Amino acid sequence: MVDTLQAVMKARYGHTVTVPDGVQGLPELLRIARQTSHRAWADRPVGADLVRLLAACALAAPSKSHLQQADIIDVRDPVRRAAIHKLVPGMPWMADAPALLVFCANGRRFKRLFERRGLPFANDHLDGFFNPVVDASLVMMNFIHAAGATGLVGCPISMIRNLPQRLAEILELPERVVPVAGLCLGYPMYTREVVPRMALTATLHLDRFDATDDDIAVDEFDRRVVASRTAMLPSTTAAPRAWSDERAQQYATPQRADWGRFVREAGFDLG
Numbered sequence: 001m002v003d004t005l006q007a008v009m010k011a012r013y014g015h016t017v018t019v020p021d022g023v024q025g026l027p028e029l030l031r032i033a034r035q036t037s038h039r040a041w042a043d044r045p046v047g048a049d050l051v052r053l054l055a056a057c058a059l060a061a062p063s064k065s066h067l068q069q070a071d072i073i074d075v076r077d078p079v080r081r082a083a084i085h086k087l088v089p090g091m092p093w094m095a096d097a098p099a100l101l102v103f104c105a106n107g108r109r110f111k112r113l114f115e116r117r118g119l120p121f122a123n124d125h126l127d128g129f130f131n132p133v134v135d136a137s138l139v140m141m142n143f144i145h146a147a148g149a150t151g152l153v154g155c156p157i158s159m160i161r162n163l164p165q166r167l168a169e170i171l172e173l174p175e176r177v178v179p180v181a182g183l184c185l186g187y188p189m190y191t192r193e194v195v196p197r198m199a200l201t202a203t204l205h206l207d208r209f210d211a212t213d214d215d216i217a218v219d220e221f222d223r224r225v226v227a228s229r230t231a232m233l234p235s236t237t238a239a240p241r242a243w244s245d246e247r248a249q250q251y252a253t254p255q256r257a258d259w260g261r262f263v264r265e266a267g268f269d270l271g
Contacts, residue, residue: 001026008033011194014224015201031148036195038153039093041186046099046152048074051185054150058143061135067110069132070139073102073171083170084182088159097184102160102167103140105132107268108176129268136180147185157182162255164262175267193232196224218244 002019005026009017012033023029051074059070075081084102085095094100107128114121144154160167160182167179197203202217222242229240264270 001030005030005033008194012197013199014196014220015199017200032145034194035144035148036153036192037155038186038188038192039155039184040189041093041097041184042189044098044187046185046187048076050150051099051101054143054146054152057146058139061138061142063135063138064131067131067135069106069110070136071104071106071177072139072143073104075100075102075171080170084160084167087163087166088157091157091159093155094157094182094184097155097186099185101143101183101185102171103136103143103180103183104173104177105129105136105180106177107132108174111176124269126270129263129270133180140181140183143183151187152185153188154186155184157184161259164256164259165265168262168266173266178263178266178268193228196221196228 005019006016008030019026055072055074058072059068061070063069075084081095081100084100085091088094111121111124111128140156144156147154158181160179164179167173171179173179198221199217202214202221222244225243226240233240260270
């Protein structure tokens, strides 16, 4: 299993990652190392009871100061699901997914504690938004790991924030509750190959942040991405583009420019 884990790491990062002798939990490490998003689903339902169990596991994630500022919405109503999919029509796999979850940052419950006691809310600033967003992100990753243990796979959907006010209306989100991301969930139609990631020389730092070789790492990553995609494509297909070219084009135009306004109107003070 050590050899398999090292091979997966090499495929992921483009270099060897040493597995220390005697390290425990190799099956779980291998499962996490193979983690990848899926967008094609087997014809098999994901029951509400299973989602509830996975949510219970996910919500055991660390929470800033035990404030528990993350909520999960399991969207089962076909009318609401159709309305959400209409917000992101370019993602057909979202409509086909057996389950759709929305992970929310909940700043309402904590603030309500002060209102019930007639006390001023002294920490209404950017950190009061940042904390629940981090909580929700930890819960979502915990959910993905728990789902993987049962054979489920998923695809996080940040694009549900493209029209946040409309999404808030569909889900009836109260003040100070905002969507962080969606998650399509189901059983995989097929196995996916490991998707390359930037080398650890760029993303793992020792003692201090060091961006000295960042440009070199990006160029090396571009070459690996192109090589990986070329190997999977028919010879008649046009050569794939580099990661940096794709991302530069994707973000050449403003995206979600109204997100800050939505968050403020939801009741968060970002000052």
